[in-house]
Amino acid sequence: MNAWHTAFVQLPLLLHGLLRTIEFSLVAAVVSVILGLIAALCKLSRFGVLRGISTVYVEIFRGTPLLVQIFYMVFALPSIMPLNAWFGQDLYPIIGVSAALALNEGAYVTEIVRAGILGVDRGQREAAESLGMTGYQTMRHIILPQAFKRMIPPLVNQFAQTIKDTSLVAPVGVVDLMYQGQITVAQTYAAFSIYTVVAALYFIVIFAVSRLANYLERRLQIDQR
Amino acid sequence: MISVEDLHKQFGDHQVLRGITTRVQPQEVVVVIGPSGGGKSTFLRCLNGLERPTSGRIVVVGQEITNPKTNIVNVRKQVGMVFQRFNLFHHLTALDNITIGPRQVLRMPADEAESLARSLLAKVGLSGKENSYPDQLSGGQQQRVAIARALAMRPQVMLFDEPTSALDPEMVGEVLQVMKDLAREGMTMVIVTHEMGFAREVADRVLFMDDGCIVEEGQPDALFAHPQEERTRVFLSKVL
Numbered sequence: 410m411n412a413w414h415t416a417f418v419q420l421p422l423l424l425h426g427l428l429r430t431i432e433f434s435l436v437a438a439v440v441s442v443i444l445g446l447i448a449a450l451c452k453l454s455r456f457g458v459l460r461g462i463s464t465v466y467v468e469i470f471r472g473t474p475l476l477v478q479i480f481y482m483v484f485a486l487p488s489i490m491p492l493n494a495w496f497g498q499d500l501y502p503i504i505g506v507s508a509a510l511a512l513n514e515g516a517y518v519t520e521i522v523r524a525g526i527l528g529v530d531r532g533q534r535e536a537a538e539s540l541g542m543t544g545y546q547t548m549r550h551i552i553l554p555q556a557f558k559r560m561i562p563p564l565v566n567q568f569a570q571t572i573k574d575t576s577l578v579a580p581v582g583v584v585d586l587m588y589q590g591q592i593t594v595a596q597t598y599a600a601f602s603i604y605t606v607v608a609a610l611y612f613i614v615i616f617a618v619s620r621l622a623n624y625l626e627r628r629l630q631i632d633q634r
Numbered sequence: 635m636i637s638v639e640d641l642h643k644q645f646g647d648h649q650v651l652r653g654i655t656t657r658v659q660p661q662e663v664v665v666v667i668g669p670s671g672g673g674k675s676t677f678l679r680c681l682n683g684l685e686r687p688t689s690g691r692i693v694v695v696g697q698e699i700t701n702p703k704t705n706i707v708n709v710r711k712q713v714g715m716v717f718q719r720f721n722l723f724h725h726l727t728a729l730d731n732i733t734i735g736p737r738q739v740l741r742m743p744a745d746e747a748e749s750l751a752r753s754l755l756a757k758v759g760l761s762g763k764e765n766s767y768p769d770q771l772s773g774g775q776q777q778r779v780a781i782a783r784a785l786a787m788r789p790q791v792m793l794f795d796e797p798t799s800a801l802d803p804e805m806v807g808e809v810l811q812v813m814k815d816l817a818r819e820g821m822t823m824v825i826v827t828h829e830m831g832f833a834r835e836v837a838d839r840v841l842f843m844d845d846g847c848i849v850e851e852g853q854p855d856a857l858f859a860h861p862q863e864e865r866t867r868v869f870l871s872k873v874l
Contacts, residue, residue, distance in 0.1 A: 532721035535684055536780075540735035540787060541711035550738060554725045 416602040419593045423603075426589030427610050433510060433575040433585060438568050440511035445518025450548075452523055463519065470516035475509070476577045482509040483581045506578040514571050521563045525556035562629060565622035569615050576611070586610060635660045635791055635822050636681060641690035643676055643846075650676045652846040654690070658791070661820045665827060665837035665854070669869055673846040674826040675718075678795050681824065682706075682713045695790045711739055714784030718796040720776040722768040728755065728779045729764040732786045740787065747786070754782035758812050774805030778812055785816075792816065794825040830873055834858055842866045 451463035470478065482505035487493050493501045529552050537547040579588035590607035594600045636658035643651040650673045658664050666674045679685040680692060683699050683706040692700050695712045723731050732751035736742040742750070755761055758778035768776050777797055784792060794813065798806040810832050817823060817836050827833060833840055837854045842863075850863045858874070861867045 530721075532717060532719055533723060536715075536717065536721035536723070536783075539682055539684065539710055539713075539715035540783070541707050541739040542735070543707060546738050550734060551723055555723075558725070 412599040412602040415597050415599040416606045419597065419599075419603060420606070422593055423586065423589050423606060423610060426584060426586035427614070429584050430572065430575050430586040430611075431614065433507060433578060434568065434572045436507050437510035437514050437571050437575070440507075441514035441518045441567075441571070442564065444511060444515030445522045448515065448519040449522035449526060452519065453526060466512075467516045467519050470513050475513050475574055476580065478513055479506050479509045479577055479581055482506065483583075502581060502583050506581065506583050510571065510575060510578070513574065514567065517567055517570075518564065521560055521567060522556070524563075525560035526552055528559050529555045558629065562622050562626040565618060565625060569618040569622065572615050572618065573611070635662070635695065636824070637691075637693045638681075639691040641677070641680060641692060642688045643673070643680060643685060644688045650846055651680070651687075654843075654846075654848055656841065656848060656851070658822060658824060660822055662838045663817045663821075663823045663825070663836055664839050664841060665825045665833040666841045666843055667827065667830065667833055667869075668841075668843035668849075672844045674843050675795050677843065678793050678824060678826050681791075681793055682710050682715055684715075707739075711787055712790045714787060714789035714792040716777070716780050716784055716792065716794045716797050718799050720768070720773070720780045720800070722776050722780055722783070724768055727765050727767055728760065728771065731768070731779055732783045735783065735787050750786055751782070754785055755779070757785075757815075758782045759808070772805060773801045774808045777801065777805075777809045781809075781812055781816075791822045791824065794823065794827070796826050796828065798827065798829055828873065830858070830870075842869065844869070 448463045448466055451459035452467075454460055483502050486505070487501065492505070495501075496504055533551055533555065534547055537551040542550070575585055576587040578585050579591060582588070586607060590603055594603045597603065636656075638654055638656050641651050641654040642649070654673075654677055656664075666677065668674055676685055680687050681694060681699075687700055690700065691698065694709050697704050697709050699706060699709050722728075723734065726734060729748065729751050732754055733742075733744070733747040736747040736750060737744060752761070752764065755764060758781055760775060760778055760782070763771065763775065763779070768779070771779065781792075781797075797813070798809050801809065806829065810829065813823070813825070813832075814836055825833075825837075834854045839851060840854045840857045841848050842850045842857065842861075842865075844865050850857060850861060850866045857866070858870065861870055
């Protein structure tokens with residue numbers, strides 16, 4: 410049988426994997442933005458303890474390979490606490506890799522959010538404070554809305570990176586596009602055609618996302634003249 | 635209205651203010667002049683707590699802001715501030731720039747804040763610009779919105795930090811006109827400016843500051859015509 414025909418026959422399985430890849434990416438993106446916002450606010454806090462916690466978090470997750478973090482979540486932690494029993498043998502690996510992805514991306518998002526907040530002109534804060542706004546009101550109504558606008562292009566870029574990073578869940582046996590590729594190749598031996606299709610599927614999604622980031626970046630520059 | 639006693643401010647080793655003592659009476663218009671780097675802006679920024687004094691005592695609208703127990707927010711509500719670079723909120727329309735203070739800080743209902751904002755925009759000559767964003771307005775228009783934003787809090791005192799220094803020359807007049815109208819209405823004002831003609835016309839009292847001290851103060855006509863101190867004479871001969 411023609412190898413490309415094999416890949417075509419296997420396409421539904423690969424698309425199912427792609428769907429899981431997208432799900433992992435979206436979950437990691439949403440959770441990492443929440444984590445990143447909290448960690449960035451801690452990092453800019455007046456309280457040394459919060460700054461310390463946030464710095465340790467960012468440095469640990471940026472300073473170790475994501476693959477190690479995934480193995481740590483899926484194999485190391487369950488060896489010291491009964492996570493598999495709590496969440497179930499089937500569910501825990503999915504939760505574990507999602508947590509590893511979100512924590513890892515969150516560390517990068519923290520720096521994006523921090524840069525976004527620091528990029529807002531100091532005069533904006535002074536104007537808000539001179540009106541009698543509290544620190545919370547200033548952050549919520551003046552600084553963050555302006556910071557978010559600047560953060561959107563780098564966040565979308567980070568999302569493209571997240572999609573690539575999700576392929577590292579395959580080595581621990583969690584189903585995604587890469588894992589489906591490996592399984593399919595093991596069954597059909599059509600390594601060249603299957604991995605070409607896998608790469609093409611990743612490329613289509615990531616290319617679309619990074620085009621979106623470029624577009625948003627240009628829009629932002631026009632907005633700011 | 636404002637009382638300042640022996641105010642010192644230090645940035646690292648640099649003494650920016652070395653013992654400022656003065657008072658501002660209700661409805662008084664005090665204009666602060668002097669060379670750049672003489673501490674004028676720092677002095678003004680101490681009056682609403684944007685800078686924390688190193689030592690000294692400041693009482694504004696009956697509250698001692700140099701006392702750590704004083705809630706600075708309560709003072710700032712009653713003290714309007716206008717900045718050299720306008721500092722309008724870029725993500726908000728002119729109308730929303732004006733309503734956000736009353737709504738968030740004074741908890742004013744939205745419709746009341748909006749009609750207040752419209753009347754203030756009319757007062758500064760900007761009716762029809764309600765929905766413009768700051769970037770769509772000229773410098774002079776932005777500064778007038780900024781004045782309206784400060785007035786929306788119904789402050790007891792207005793502080794102006796070189797309000798026309800960042801403006802193109804043809805826009806200076808429209809901003810000074812708004813400030814003259816305010817002075818005529820009896821607003822208490824402290825103004826840092828390089829506009830000597832305006833100082834002479836509007837000020838009840840002029841402070842000449844240099845090197846962190848008030849070198850000389852007095853009625854504008856007397857100070858401009860017959861400065862007593864050499865430093866004042868030198869400065870005035872350069873700017874007049």
